[in-house]
Amino acid sequence: MAATGTVAKGEETPVASKLMKPIRAALLGGAFWAAASVAAYAQEALKIGGMGPLSGGGTSWGLAAQRGMDLAVNDINAAGGIKAEGKTYKLELVFYDDLYTAQGGKAATERLVNQDKVKFIVGPVGSPPALAAISVTNPAKVIALTNGYAPGVLKNDTKDPYNFRLYNTNLEFGPPIIKWIKENLKEVKKIGLLAPNDAVGQAVAKPLAADYEKEGFQVVLDFFERGTKEFTPLILRMMAQKVDAFEFDGNSPGDAGLMLKQIRQAGFKGKVFQVGGPAVDEIIEIAGPAAEGFMTYDFIDWDMPKAKVLREAYIAKYGKGIISPFMPAFYHGVYMVAEAIKRADSVDTAKVRTAMEGLSGFDIGIYGPVKWIGKETYGVNRQLMMQYFFSEVKGGKIVKIKKFTP
């Protein structure tokens, strides 16, 4: 069975309770039989599909997505499942690796849609698999809440799309933050932009540079081969061109942390920020003291009521460590699907889609109320918009300095 929830539960059983297992299993088994024969009328399993990279360089994103979904499925089931059409549905997660490639995304989606008969999908994480995934889900009328920054995920010639985008891209949050930078960081005139030549970097860097130029900044842009760890030559090159701020949206958090460290070691004293790429914890971990004063886009406020609980649940289940913002984002995605089904009072995807479109204002205490936008940019109102921040690292902690609400 591919549902990961089961596997994870098995790992978790503490040693002492393992001894109790056979006894408990016997008791439970009996009880379950009795209960199941009654409940079978009322309860049904509803598969929810997910995908993300579980191998290769993007594994941490995929794992975060998978764990976020797993926690959400458990929470929803623990709260009694989803009631629709007079039945109670228990969610069951089926999550596959998409290899972060188009081909992998297509294979994973084909399997979810055609073999597991999944009607609702959250994911995948990146643009190449997302674009491949929607080419399968839309004709099959399967709801997909994807991620992926490429505008083509929403803006394409699909006649009757069933896909939505799960969180803000830099087309949404870029211009407002850049405006704020212009008004508040007056010393910044020329910006050095360092981006990898991978899918994210190439999709993000050029539009970002254009956004900066629109506000009157000068931009020096350089791409590097993904996998590079020594950025000093590129940093020196930009410093020689007299940039007075560095920006590295589009980089993986690990690389961004390294750049930050190397920028400071090269003796650069100016501002360093990123309008995008919100995994700040990991950046601070890598850059250490060099992270001081670093400014970043950020969309998770861990002080929100539900976010706080979620963080603790995550640590309890998966141990301490860095928590990627994809985790709460995918957690939220599962809740949106559940809510849309509840409101539609049906698992028919056409009805659920209509209910999903009406979810503006939905709030489970992670983002605050969310909103669908995108009509002007993409032609469809399928872009989720939630609150976001511009934050600064002060004393090793992230401090929110400006809040933007949708």
Add this chain to the structure above:
Amino acid sequence: MLDVLSRLDILLNPTVLGQVVVNGISLSAIYILVALGFTLLFGIMRVVNFAHGEFAMLGAFAFYHLTKDFNWPWMIALPVGVVGVAAASLFLEWLVFRWFYQRMFESMIGLLGLNMMLIYGGVLIWDTHERNIPAVSQDVFMAGDVIIPIDRLIVVVIALAALAAFYVFIRHTRAGLAMRAAAQDVETAETQGVDTRWIYRVAFFVAILLAALAGSLWGQIYAVSPHLGERPLMMAFIVVILGGMGSIPGAALGGALLGFTESVVGTAFGAAASAFLSFGVVILLLVFRPWGILGTPES
């Protein structure tokens, strides 16, 4: 042409030049450490160790845990971690590597399998996010306009010391002599009374020692994750082709060339140019002199 010259202008700035040189040396030193072990295994056992980068990864994690979880000072954690990884790897020598001695083609694919097992075993244990080994020193060394981070200097010093020790070992000890003999011709060495099984094990230990050290230093200046080994392996691979497969001085020369190319060309022309240039040069070299700069053609 004028454009090329004007771009080289950047290098005339003393701050930039100082950094470019220190960078070139530290990159070269790490590439050489990884490449030496790689070329040693190839020269003596005819094994193409595609899992070599993963021993660098293991070295880095050993160093990470010893400094971060046990709070050992780096001067103790580094040698203990490196020797520990090399010693533990002798088990892998017994389990995996010995099947591939003198079987070049099989070793390539088989060890690629080991490479996957180590990376994904690492992912299961450590997850994939990047970790930081606390910097030995946050200070920078300033001389006039030249700024050099102290931790880079320490890395350079350790790497150079390791290279010197390796040179003494291979030139002036009995084991080193036997290894060189085996690298030239295994059968003759065997008839001369060299115990090849023993030599193989020593060579393996030394090669892994160098890789684990390179990995620890890499982790110190960059970051640690299960995927750490990929880049060093790729670089070692190119270095070894450049210098000549199996040639020890070739690995040193190749490492220095590649490290400085990356530093100088990257600074003057950007990253893409640097990557295309190093690949292009190596392709041309393979066409005209496939045995590398200091290697010897096979009969």
Add this chain to the structure above:
Amino acid sequence: MTKATKTGLWALGGIALVVWPWLTEDKFLHHVGVLILLTAIGASSLHLIVRTGHVSLCHAAFMAFGAYGSVLTVMRLGLPWPVGLLVGTAAAASLAAMIGPIVLRLTGKYFVLITFLIGEVVRMAIVENVALTGGSNGIFNVPPPAEIFLSNRAYYYLALAFAVLSIGLCARILGSEFGRAMNAIKDGERLAECSGVPVVRFKVMVFIIACALAGMQGSLMAHYNKVLSPENFSGIISLNLVVMNVIGGMSSLAGALIGTVFMVMLPELLRGWVNLQQIFFGAILFATMAFMPGGIIEAARRIGALLRTVRAPAGAPVARPGAAE
């Protein structure tokens, strides 16, 4: 086995290949079928090169030429897919004709190294050339060869036709005079040269044919996936094709095909346990190379021989494992 039963088995296999998609409505199974057939084109064409004694690590680069050549022809020039397929195949063949004479002079490990680097350069060129290729984000909404091929089942038959054609071509080449000359080259290059085989020219011809087939696969794959991006042509993909040949057994075309089926199915079977899957996969690679370098084919032969020894009366002649080339 008599000739009649052999023909019977072939016919039965052929019918099974044509009929099975109608026994299930599961589009995912059809999808796996398409993947196996298309990958088989790449693996069997690589097998041709392997049989001349070279292991190429840039086969995916030729797929890339085929794929981008075809997709750009169709999407930018607005020409129909058959033209795109031809352009892509020709592009791959001309790249092979250009680099073949240079790289095929190199032997053994040097050939492996240089093809690896060429593969990387091609991938990097695709990534950097954003205006033409879309860079790392690739090209989306690639149209299918025709409207009907939007269905996985229909595409399966298209893939089947091309796979049968190209595998047939490979088998035909290996079974001909040409094939015997190839074996002579593999066994001893000098000797072959002395007995009048123009070795390099010969290898270049095989190389061009094999790479053209790879280009064809690239075009078929791109118009099936509908998305085209450089990761689909990285060194890993080339390496996978080599691994298919190795795991199946490098000494025969059947080995390449068995390896293809194994390698495409395995990740699908183990999809729920991704990290363990990679570890398991690594262990298989290691074990095959260490203990069974002849691959699945050799393993089957050995088991067969073992069974015959058990059944045959003592002293009867038994086929030695691995003796057949």
